[in-house]
Amino acid sequence: MSVVKMRKSWLVVIFVFNVVSVRCVLRKDSDYWTNLASKELEEALNVKWNEGIAKNIILFIGDGMGPNTVTATRIHRGGESHRLSYEMFPHVGLLKTYSANKMVPDSAATATALLCGEKTNQNTVGVTSSVQHRDCTASLSPGAKLDSLAALAIKAGKSAGFVTTMRVTHATPGPVYAHSAARQWECDSSMPAGSEQCKDIARQLIEDFPGRDLNVIMGGGRQGLVANATGTPDDPTSTWGCSRADGRDLIQEYRNNKQSRGLKYSVVSNNRELQNLNVNETDYLLGIFSNAHLAYDNERNTGPEGMPSITDMVEAAIKVLKKNSKGFFLMVEGGNIDMAHHRGRAKLAVDEAAALERAVRAALALSDERDTLLVVTSDHTHTLSINGYPDRGANIFGVVGPSRFDGLNYTTISYSTGGPGSFQYSIETNETGAPHIVRQNPTVEETDSYKYEQIAAVPLDENSHGGGDVTIYARGPYAHLFHNIHEQHYVFHVLSYAAKIGPYSAGNSVQCNVAILSVGLLFLVLFRR
Secondary structure, eight states: OOHHHHHHHHHHHHHHHHHHHHHHSOOOSHHHHHHHHHHHHHHHHTOOOOOSOOSEEEEEEETTOOHHHHHHHHHHHHOTTOOOGGGGSSEEEEEEOOOSSOSSOOHHHHHHHHHHSSOOOTTOBSBOTTSOTTOHHHHTSTTOBOOOHHHHHHHTTOEEEEEEEEETTSTTTHHHHOOBSOTTOSSGGGOOTTOTTSOOHHHHHHHSTTGGGOSEEEEEOHHHHBTTOOOOSSSOOOSSSOOOOSSOBHHHHHHHHHHHTTOOEEEEOSHHHHHTOOGGGOSEEEEEOOSSSOOOTTTSOOSTTSOOOHHHHHHHHHHHHTTSTTOEEEEEEETHHHHHHHTTOHHHHHHHHHHHHHHHHHHHHTSOTTTEEEEEEESOEESEEEOSOOOTTSOTTSEEOOOTTTSOOEESEEEEEEOGGGOOEEEEEOTTSOEEEEEOOGGGSOTTSTTOOOOEEEEOSSOOEEOSOEEEEEESTTGGGOOSEEETTHHHHHHHHHHTOGGGSHHHHHHHHHHHHHHHHHHHHHHHO
């Protein structure tokens, strides 16, 4: 081995040793605690309200990223005293996530609240609470359809789009553009008999306003857009997702639409095509990178033919959208956080939350807080909890204990509900022949694995959502309006107000003022009589 290579090897060893040493030797002295608090106090004293108009709005939704998931991500990324990028935003609040008819919500109802400004019924998309689940006729009634932030942005002359790691027709991106009595109606083969007058969600994305006018659409779901889609080992088709059966190719119809309108567009399907994107020649971008949901970040093919990361998609989206001098609206969903939680795999969920945080950092680098309102929140929680009394600096995915009840260690993270893999009990017979319940000992398991399923108290078919409040973090114009415990649909109104779009646009403000003045004059005339 050459002297140069030996020196490089020793440098690597020294670097790793220093990292481990820092993690193992945690400061506890008075100066450390005082400095931590002093820095936070200085930050708080320097906070100033930004009351300028939000030219741009970027809304990040960590699907299922409740407060405990954020805490676990923080600890995993840098320890208990670490702060994620959005945890340094100056304004924070809490959101109540219940839907119009459920204490614990689903993603369709919560996304409709965030994106359309009203709480609605479970499993419905972009419609008012007058529409019951699977009631096609009611969804077509006048006044049932809700305008999304994307629709309002486009009407105001801005660009708009969304990025998701889910199918582009899934529950969270759906309310950006669709109006449906059932989140399950993603493509034609999922539409029940008697609902012929209602369009599936995929068709709404390509054919109707605002879907056909979105400047950026990126995610998965090819099999719901293109009939007879074929899979590969890296990208199989999914029995969980809707498969188009009417012979149509909606991706080609997207191309036809843009060509007929004389618009500059690009359609991409893998890393190579996204990396080679000519932003200057692209005003409309469609990126469909998988048949179903995108792969988890730690499993995806990162090669030229593979799928992009959420950061890759966010960077491309902002570069396309920011070309509009009037600004833009962008919704970004980290949906695989939720998917991993449903499987009961805490490390996988936390890794996906860390991937979302990297995308937030990319958005911060490509935006200016003077004219861009950047918001990070979640649609709902999951039932993850952080247990026991592990030592500071311990592995968040490790074990703690033993339990004084059964003498066994237990994982620091567990769930309230979970699928079959989370049921970790068995019935054994003791030396007297009496049966008794025995909990599995996690010490002999690889609890730090992405595939490990933490124990849950109640066995279900899968981990369920939680009903707790979620945190909202905000930076930019009117971010200070997030300051309290808010209704979830309040987010739509703050973002609309900050950008002066929809009900808070200049035209609507003038109309409102005229109406108030007219009522005042009428009362004055009546009073004089």
